[in-house]
Amino acid sequence: MPIYEYGCYDCHKRVSVFFRSISAAENGTAHCPRCGGTNLKRLVSRVARIRSEDERLDALADPANLGGFDENDPKSLAKFMKTMTREMGDEIGDELGPEFDEVVDRLEKGQSPEEIEKEMPELGENMPGGGGAPAADDWFG
Numbered sequence: 001m002p003i004y005e006y007g008c009y010d011c012h013k014r015v016s017v018f019f020r021s022i023s024a025a026e027n028g029t030a031h032c033p034r035c036g037g038t039n040l041k042r043l044v045s046r047v048a049r050i051r052s053e054d055e056r057l058d059a060l061a062d063p064a065n066l067g068g069f070d071e072n073d074p075k076s077l078a079k080f081m082k083t084m085t086r087e088m089g090d091e092i093g094d095e096l097g098p099e100f101d102e103v104v105d106r107l108e109k110g111q112s113p114e115e116i117e118k119e120m121p122e123l124g125e126n127m128p129g130g131g132g133a134p135a136a137d138d139w140f141g
């Protein structure tokens with residue numbers, strides 16, 4: 001769901017406006033959630049980043065990209081993690097490091113995330129759903 005930042009000329013506040021889809025945001029009229037006014041100026045500097053992340057997340061949320069993701073199936077999880085890193089780009093792959101590749105390998109061989117975590121205790125919090133859940137910032141920059 002796209003979220004855009006606007007400046008409202010009516011109430012002089014910076015507001016976030018939610019749209020059902022990117023096309024609705026492009027073609028529709030933004031209404032200020034504070035005062036209901038339509039005299040809004042989109043704050044372009046923030047939009048590009050939010051929108052590109054949002055498009056990536058939309059792609060991730062599309063079940064077709066995940067091929068029937070089953071979080072209890074290690075092979076499915078491996079596929080999901082590969083898809084995710086591909087969508088996120090090289091920078092996050094570098095950030096996650098070689099351990100991440102090994103985790104994916106182990107998942108593809110059918111090991112459960114719990115087993116992998118036991119055998120690779122140094123992984124800790126980088127595992128999705130294992131250890132402490134990572135902050136969104138860790139995954140999405």
Ligand SMILES: [Zn+2]
Pocket residue numbers: 008009010011012013032033034035036037
């Ligand atoms: Zn307003």
